[in-house]
Amino acid sequence: MHTVHPDVERILIGAHEIEAIIARLGAEITADYADKNPLLVAVLRGAVVFMADLMRAIECPLSIDFMATSSYGSGVTSSGTVRILKDLETNIRDRHVIVAEDILDSGLTLSNLISMLQSRDPASIEICAFAVKDIDGYTPPVTPKYVGRHVPNEFIVGYGLDYAERYRNLPYVGVLKPEVYS
Ligand code: IMP
Ligand code: MG
Secondary structure, three states: OOOOOOOEEEEEEOHHHHHHHHHHHHHHHHHHOOOOOOEEEEEEOOOHHHHHHHHHHOOOOOEEEEEEEEOOOOOOOOOOOOEEEEOOOOOOOOOEEEEEEEEEOOOHHHHHHHHHHHOOOOOEEEEEEEEEEOOOOOOOOOOOOEEEEEEOOOOEEEOOEOEOOEOOOOOOEEEEOHHHHO
16 A cells, blocks of 8 residues: 555546556557567656556567657646657668557657658557546547556556656555646
8 A cells, every 4th residue: 555645636547547557558459469579659758657568468479679769847737749758779661560558648649750760761650658538529640459448537656657757656546636736
């Protein structure tokens, strides 16, 4: 048992639910990629915790790599413009790529990233998002094949997700108290 961080309004996804989500995603990917030697790509820094859990739940050969994109500032909304800060070290031509993301909000970050990776001629490219934010009347420009969980349109932290680089180390996903960022 750990105490809830004082800046967290409520826990949205607890450690046990995270475990179940990871097991399910791992089984789905294992079944789909059994003989494909996929490359699992994590987008730094938010997806690191998710990636570390997910890769251990996948029971087929795979390799991993990392990318870093800029999100501009420490705010709570996405600008959509993506700048590559750190590129892959792996040549993805003819590889089966799975991009692991912490959360899909507007989806602009991922949609930019996917088009960029697509131009390198991978055999296939899919998204595995730990969380997908449900926004009323909005359809994101990309559809993840693998979804951990849908979350309400609130600002969440923990399990890799930050606000101004804080809270990434929380072992659960919690809703941040609005007074912390307003
Ligand atoms: P998008 O381009 O709007 O989909 O934004 C995706 C990125 O914004 C994620 O990779 C996160 O880094 C960040 N983000 C979006 N929503 C949240 C949130 O609720 N908490 C923490 N980070 C978030
Ligand atoms: Mg982020």
